[in-house]
Amino acid sequence: MSERFDTAAKKWDEKPRRIELAKKVCAAIKERVKIDRNSRLTDFGTGTGLILLGLSDIAGSLTGLDFSKGMLDVLREKAKAAGIDITTREFDIEKDDFEPEGADIITASMVTHHLKHPEKLFNKAYKGLSNGGYLCVSDLCEEGGDFHDNHSEVHHHGFSMALVRELFEKAGFKDVVIANAAEIKKERGGVVTAYPVFLATGVK
Ligand SMILES: C[S@@+](CC[C@H](N)C(=O)[O-])C[C@H]1O[C@@H](n2cnc3c(N)ncnc32)[C@H](O)[C@@H]1O
Numbered sequence: 001m002s003e004r005f006d007t008a009a010k011k012w013d014e015k016p017r018r019i020e021l022a023k024k025v026c027a028a029i030k031e032r033v034k035i036d037r038n039s040r041l042t043d044f045g046t047g048t049g050l051i052l053l054g055l056s057d058i059a060g061s062l063t064g065l066d067f068s069k070g071m072l073d074v075l076r077e078k079a080k081a082a083g084i085d086i087t088t089r090e091f092d093i094e095k096d097d098f099e100p101e102g103a104d105i106i107t108a109s110m111v112t113h114h115l116k117h118p119e120k121l122f123n124k125a126y127k128g129l130s131n132g133g134y135l136c137v138s139d140l141c142e143e144g145g146d147f148h149d150n151h152s153e154v155h156h157h158g159f160s161m162a163l164v165r166e167l168f169e170k171a172g173f174k175d176v177v178i179a180n181a182a183e184i185k186k187e188r189g190g191v192v193t194a195y196p197v198f199l200a201t202g203v204k
Helices: 003-014 016-032 048-052 069-082 119-128 161-171
Strands: 038-042 061-066 087-090 104-111 130-140 174-188 189-203
Touching: 003 016, 003 069, 016 048, 016 104, 016 130, 016 189, 038 048, 038 119, 038 189, 048 061, 048 104, 048 161, 061 069, 069 087, 104 119, 119 130, 119 161, 130 161, 130 174, 161 174, 161 189
Parallel strands: 038 061, 038 104, 061 087, 104 130
Antiparallel strands: 130 189, 174 189
């Protein structure tokens, strides 16, 4: 469970910048990774499913994992309303075990900076993917620490591209590709700050 995300869940999708970001990340994933109706897709830290549901038009099966029941409740309501078949599970990336070779594609967007030990996500994803499967991680590029107004459960101020590559390669991934996929603009007191977001992919 997560107090921060359980509380935020119901109003999560009300911020247009979150919807815009997810659309851009999904478009970048579709461009770079082969996903088809045979692909079992699992989204780590799925939240309200902006990425999971955004890839529902091409993937085979869809599984959303998150440690926030509030977020999963919203995702289940959205999927039901849209008639999209999904599986959901309360799952803590840092604590719970993921079934070996249980997915062909694993996505994780804007969740890595909330993990104390991001290497756990990469190691778990590696074991959890079938051979030839893809891990797709998107998150903030290194920022000065002013992205979040609420710092609870924030453990990293974005990531350098060198660290992202190291996390992929140390877990065993090959063919690692890292590129900017979007930027998030935040306006405070009339000043707009842009925070770049990367999409990194690696193959098992
Ligand atoms: C910033 S939101 C991003 C949600 C979604 N991936 C998206 O792109 O819209 C981060 C999500 O990660 C989840 N999360 C954070 N730490 C987690 C952990 N240790 N295990 C599972 N989920 C986690 C939160 O509950 C939240 O839903």
